[in-house]
Amino acid sequence: MGNNTTLPVQATQTSFEVIEALRQADGAGVRELAAHLSVPKSTVHDHLRTLTEMGYVVQIDGAYRPSLRFLEIGGETRKRMAIHRVAKPEIQELAIETGDHANLMVEEDGYGIFLSKSEGQRTVNLDTYAGMRVHLHTTALGKSMLAFMDEDRRSSILDRRGLPAVTEYTIDDEETLRAEFEEIRERGYAVDDEERVKGMRCVAAPVIGTDGTVLAAVSVSSPKSRMRGDRFEVEVPSEVQSTVNVIEVNIVHE
Structure with a gap:
């Protein structure tokens, strides 16, 4: 029970680490983010897909970037x-x-x-x-x-x-x-x-x-x-x- 309750927090933390890494890099791909964050590419891909579907990340010319939703x-x-x-x-x-x-x-x-x-x-x-x-x-x-x-x-x-x-x-x-x-x-x-x-x-x-x-x-x-x-x-x-x-x-x- 205790381990299950920590999973959503860890997932949220990873999502924001992805967003922060994108901000600092002024856009990046899955491979770059995975190397920077030291996490599997599949994990990065899942978070990027979710963030993109929710409108917080956009993909431009093959690179992911934080969207203007944050400005809103x-x-x-x-x-x-x-x-x-x-x-x-x-x-x-x-x-x-x-x-x-x-x-x-x-x-x-x-x-x-x-x-x-x-x-x-x-x-x-x-x-x-x-x-x-x-x-x-x-x-x-x-x-x-x-x-x-x-x-x-x-x-x-x-x-x-x-x-x-x-x-x-x-x-x-x-x-x-x-x-x-x-x-x-x-x-x-x-x-x-x-x-x-x-x-x-x-x-x-x-x-x-x-x-x-x-x-x-x-x-x-x-x-x-x-x-x-x-x-x-x-x-x-x-x-x-x-x-x-x-x-x-x-x-x-x-």
Whole structure:
């Protein structure tokens, strides 16, 4: 009885491992997936057939890929989130005002998820997109949320997800990171100086609910050449915090 009850869980895990492998490989065939996952080709074939029939995987030019069904699911989930509905127009306005990338991030399962982004007239090409998942400590957005979180939640995330370095400037030492959290709480916003993307700087502030819970974070990202001096230390932080204030007021009445 005990063994039978574990089989559905194992099957589900394998299906998602197949989907994740397809995502990372940007499409693959049965043989490639079987080798990558170290499972029989027949097992991979069965999972792909089921996922294809359910519409979660498609086959194009002989290679299997995750379908846009995931975009549908994620888009519907995001649409139902009050923080997205309230923040979206403010993020768009912030991008127009600054001319740069404006972003909204939430924390989920110990990661930072880019929930929304908007581009101003002077933006550069970045790898970010709605739904992208990153380690919180690598971004100003994530650091601002971590700094204002409950200590138990913060410690749980740091222990569980670790502090992997993305660039040579990523803070991968917990003592140094915690010292920065104190600075963030004192000034009310966080900065990211090439810590996830070389050549880019970012300023972010958390969106705090009336009960003190961290709901999200808002940021502006810009090339380091344009984000310096008073713009980095005064102007952009002021614009970001002003946007956060509007979102915090509006979310109460959502």
